[in-house]
Amino acid sequence: MSTDLPELHRPDGSPLRILAVDDEQMLTDLLAMALRMEGWEVRTASSGLEALQVAREFEPDALVLDIMMPDLDGMAVLRRLRESGSLVPVLFLTAKDAVGDRVAGLTAGGDDYVTKPFSLEEVIARLRAIIRRTGHAMADEGQSILRVADLTLNEDSHEVMRDGTEIELTATEFELLRYLMRNERRVLSKAQILDRVWSYDFGGKSSVVELYISYLRKKIDAGRTPLLHTVRGVGYMIKAPQ
Structure with missing residues (x-):
């Protein structure tokens, strides 16, 4: 767990829930390990359809979502989530480094992205930022x-x-x-x-x-x-x- 940053958790004190989705098993294993070190509860999925199923059951506070996947790609997964009324924040993982692809992910309703190869520290930092924006994390400040x-x-x-x-x-x-x-x-x-x-x-x-x-x-x-x-x-x- 990060020692130089405040711990983030749900308002009821329970751990934040993160769903990591990628068809590369080694990558999801590494992400899950890093996320759990933050004290968060983690589930993983290896395809778009599996991601939708787990998201319904798990009700995550954020998704780490690969764009290129079998069956449904990340964009399609996000569209279905938004159509179902879910506003869960999404951090895209992409092997593409063209500016147009980055913008496409954000304009589709994603909240941020990291380009492969990436550091686990960067993923954690970007997740912390978008989670704090959602209000899922307990706020330390008084009401404003x-x-x-x-x-x-x-x-x-x-x-x-x-x-x-x-x-x-x-x-x-x-x-x-x-x-x-x-x-x-x-x-x-x-x-x-x-x-x-x-x-x-x-x-x-x-x-x-x-x-x-x-x-x-x-x-x-x-x-x-x-x-x-x-x-x-x-x-x-x-x-x-x-």
């Missing part, structure tokens, strides 16, 4: 509520409300909205958003930011007075109407 006009975001419970109506967000959408709300009336560039929400850049491929801003607009602003604004050539900001 952000407000912009009639929009509220509870950083502890991960509840988002607008005008009394609850809004359901994915982990990445939540983190993006939180970053914007923490910087109300400040214009944030695509590069700043990529660095804060995804922790890396895309070598100029910033379309993922535009996509997630559009997702937020549909959920936050649709049929209401807009709070999210584009400042052409600069970036994005959130502000209350004048």
Whole structure:
């Protein structure tokens, strides 16, 4: 278990549940060992269909999901999870290193990715980051509520409300909205958003930011007075109407 970072666990004190999916047995064995050293409960699967079955039974807090697998690939597994209503965060494993493939995984609804070959330490670090974004991990901080006009975001419970109506967000959408709300009336560039929400850049491929801003607009602003604004050539900001 990591000694230099706080332990993460479910709010009820039970271990976090991680599902590791890859058709390479040696790789899943190594991942399971590293994840268990964090004190987490781990299940593994070697195919897409098996991953869906285990996910239904195990109800994991996060998935480590290989893209290239027999029967269903990782993208198809993620689509089925999202169609079933699951918002479980997904860390993609991919042997592909093209920028387009990385963006495809994220725009399909994944939360992050690592490219093979990777270090186990990197997998753990990225998992910790996306799990903390979901609210599945117990928060050490006191309750913190952000407000912009009639929009509220509870950083502890991960509840988002607008005008009394609850809004359901994915982990990445939540983190993006939180970053914007923490910087109300400040214009944030695509590069700043990529660095804060995804922790890396895309070598100029910033379309993922535009996509997630559009997702937020549909959920936050649709049929209401807009709070999210584009400042052409600069970036994005959130502000209350004048």
